Amino acid sequence: MPHHRPIKIAPSILSADFANFGAEIRAIEAQGADWVHVDVMDGHFVPNLTFGPMAVKAFRPHVTTVMDVHLMIAPVDPYIEAYAEAGADVLTAHVEAGPHIHRTLQAIRGAGMKAGVALNPGTPAEAVAHLLDLTDLVCVMTVNPGFGGQKFIDLSGKVRALRTMIGDRDVHIEIDGGVDSGTAPRVVEAGADVLVAGSAVFRGGSVDAPEVYGENIRAIRAAVG
Ligand code: DX5
Numbered sequence: 001m002p003h004h005r006p007i008k009i010a011p012s013i014l015s016a017d018f019a020n021f022g023a024e025i026r027a028i029e030a031q032g033a034d035w036v037h038v039d040v041m042d043g044h045f046v047p048n049l050t051f052g053p054m055a056v057k058a059f060r061p062h063v064t065t066v067m068d069v070h071l072m073i074a075p076v077d078p079y080i081e082a083y084a085e086a087g088a089d090v091l092t093a094h095v096e097a098g099p100h101i102h103r104t105l106q107a108i109r110g111a112g113m114k115a116g117v118a119l120n121p122g123t124p125a126e127a128v129a130h131l132l133d134l135t136d137l138v139c140v141m142t143v144n145p146g147f148g149g150q151k152f153i154d155l156s157g158k159v160r161a162l163r164t165m166i167g168d169r170d171v172h173i174e175i176d177g178g179v180d181s182g183t184a185p186r187v188v189e190a191g192a193d194v195l196v197a198g199s200a201v202f203r204g205g206s207v208d209a210p211e212v213y214g215e216n217i218r219a220i221r222a223a224v225g
């Protein structure tokens, strides 16, 4: 069945050179990235640590598209204002991060950002059934969050169920984890429209060979086109 949503490719800078974020962001945007995906990890909600609001604020001037900030942290609420000030366009919190995701999504929108809600692989689609009027994006994790380069878990059935639940609401379905030109077609066919890709975009390239990023992005796009 053909899809009618424009597909967005969102490279995850988790796979970028951590000593050179500004140049990496400029390179992926010049090579065709639609959004820039920023993975925030706290060493508590997930077993890895990345960066916080001060780093995200430093990325902001380099992003000319959409800064898509994925919080893998708990708690979330004390940091929402800091990520708004840092310039996040989309701020995504996990449904598993606390008992009050409904309030969290209200607070994210209240701070002027688009609100995203993420689901771990083991969490059913129904967990967001009562959140769909409060959210702009549902992020379906197709790996257990914490690390790049993991193997894709096929959750196309969950994606399809979400697309049905969303109906005619203006809500993106984003896929995060193990997305490449081989796995992307299955989730796009099921109704996803934003594809996060870390290793599949950055593999083989660098700021000195940015055309490889472009080839990698085009390979994913061609696979779902
Ligand atoms: C995983 C992160 C992902 C990760 C994806 O916890 O949320 O955004 O960077 O990396 P790949 O595409 O390599 O699976």
Ligand code: ZN
Residues within 6 Å of the ligand: 012, 037, 038, 039, 070, 176, 196
């Ligand atoms: Zn992510």
